[in-house]
Amino acid sequence: MNNADLAEKIAEANGLTKADARKVVDGVFAAIADAAASGDEIAINGFGKFKVKASAEREGRNPSTGATIKIAASKKLAFAPAKAVKDRLNG
Numbered sequence: 001m002n003n004a005d006l007a008e009k010i011a012e013a014n015g016l017t018k019a020d021a022r023k024v025v026d027g028v029f030a031a032i033a034d035a036a037a038s039g040d041e042i043a044i045n046g047f048g049k050f051k052v053k054a055s056a057e058r059e060g061r062n063p064s065t066g067a068t069i070k071i072a073a074s075k076k077l078a079f080a081p082a083k084a085v086k087d088r089l090n091g
Helices: 003-014 018-037 083-089
Strands: 042-044 048-055 058-061 068-071 074-081
Touching: 003 018, 018 042, 018 048, 074 083
Parallel strands: none
Antiparallel strands: 042 048, 048 074, 058 068
């Protein structure tokens, strides 16, 4: 499922035009991305939590040459599903 498919389902379920539903979908994702960029945790009841995790700088190996390289520190967005979602996935 992509953004357009999600917008279409929302439009059908709520009597909206596809264009209006697409604006809503894009707005939700933009709000999540903005909150994550500022370091906030995003908790959506019944769905799950998005959380920013920091990864420290570390050493790695270039697989083709075997040379040691430094892997830069970075931030990653992690998702932990809510119990309701886990239960639905596992029957």
